[in-house]
Amino acid sequence: MEKRRETPYVNTMTALTVHLATPRGFCAGVDRAIQIVERALELYGAPVFVRHEIVHNKHVVDRLKAMGAVFVKELDQCPPDRPVVFSAHGVPKSVPAEAQSRKMFYLDATCPLVSKVHVEAERQHSEGREILLIGHAGHPEVIGTMGQLPAGAVTLIETVEDAKAYQPQNPENVAFVTQTTLSVDDTADIVAALRERFPSIKVPHKEDICYATTNRQEAVKAVAGDCGLMLIIGSAKSSNSQRLVEVALKAGTPNAYLIDDASHVDWTWFDGVTSVGVSAGASAPENLISDLIDAIRARFDTEVIESSGVRETVTFKLPRVLTEA
Known part of the structure; x- marks a missing residue:
């Protein structure tokens, strides 16, 4: 019997280069805020109430909800006998004042x-x-x-x-x-x-725009000019994520989009594109980046190039009441 010839495999997928911006994703303030909620649940049990979204990311919020966190708009929705956490964005002075007047136990996760x-x-x-x-x-x-x-x-x-x-x-x-x-x-x-x-205007002692915002914008600038498309993972509520889209467009990317996750990609955006940039806002977890890269690999012959950006080593301590318990 004549031996069957095997047809050689030919990769017909379109070649695509992914430029992965570094740094990206979680910053120290976001990481601290999430840890505060997690540690409070561990120490005090569920439910732990959180005034407003702890950070602006649906995936983070949904995960904490599954652990027992309850997200509310205002303190009047919280019982006085359960812990309440204030979000990373900060609160007016009236909020802790109200909590104190109601003798509530609260944790301030303000960055x-x-x-x-x-x-x-x-x-x-x-x-x-x-x-x-x-x-x-x-x-x-x-x-x-x-x-x-x-x-x-x-x-x-x-x-x-x-x-x-x-x-x-x-x-x-x-x-x-x-x-x-x-x-x-x-x-x-x-x-x-x-x-x-106002030449005599008083300026902050140190730049108010945080290191993470600055670093992520610089990382996007470094890759945007080489990309026909830029995808930023982050929430529409997230200011720093929205700014990354604007920075990418100003830096030369013809098209840039803010997406919650890989499921929100319109794959027609990739038509005619040979290189795409990827980054994430400071409240977006790294697994969302991995999922996006996997989705791209499933559709394209993909080469991923990670940029060499600033290495962030900043960490913030948790409130003492959580670390000494």
Whole structure:
């Protein structure tokens, strides 16, 4: 019998290069906030209540719900005899004050870098200066920062136009702070406009935009120009994730999209694309990146190139009540 000839395997999948931005995903503040909820569940049992989403990521929130966390909008939805955690974005002073008045046991998961902005705003206000906050209206971090001072003490500046239109009572007595998750370049434009109008304006002792936001934006810039498409994993609620999409577009990527996970990819985006960039916002877990890469590999002959970015070593301690229990 004639031996059957085997047909040689031919890979007909389209070749695609994936540029994986580094660093990406969880930052120290997000990691700390999640650990606070996990440790509280371990120590005190379920339910543990959390005011607002602990971080802006559905997958994180759903996992903690499955462990016994209950997410609420306000403290009046929490029983007084169960622990309550405040989200990583920070809260107005009225929130812990209410918790104390109700004799509630609460844990503050505010990112220490957000708390630094709170302290700076309070310090400048105590010295009699008019306070400007560069940020986005309605974001929980902005609400929390403005809530550190009396109503009307902080003016929100969202754009260069706002900076140019602002009229202080005393141009020589102005200070600004910023939301930690802003576009570095856009914020620089706003700060430049303020400095031009108010040369003596008091600036933060150290940059308010956090290291993780800055590093992730720089990592996206480093790969975006080589990519026909950029995918950012993160929530539409996440300010730092939204900024990564904007940064990618400004850096030269023709198309950039924010997606919750691989299931939200429209694969027609890949038509004609030979290289795609991938990153994730600071509240997106790494497994979502792995799932996206797997989904791409299933459809393309994929080469993954991980960029050499900043190595992040920052960690934040948990509240003492959790570590000493």
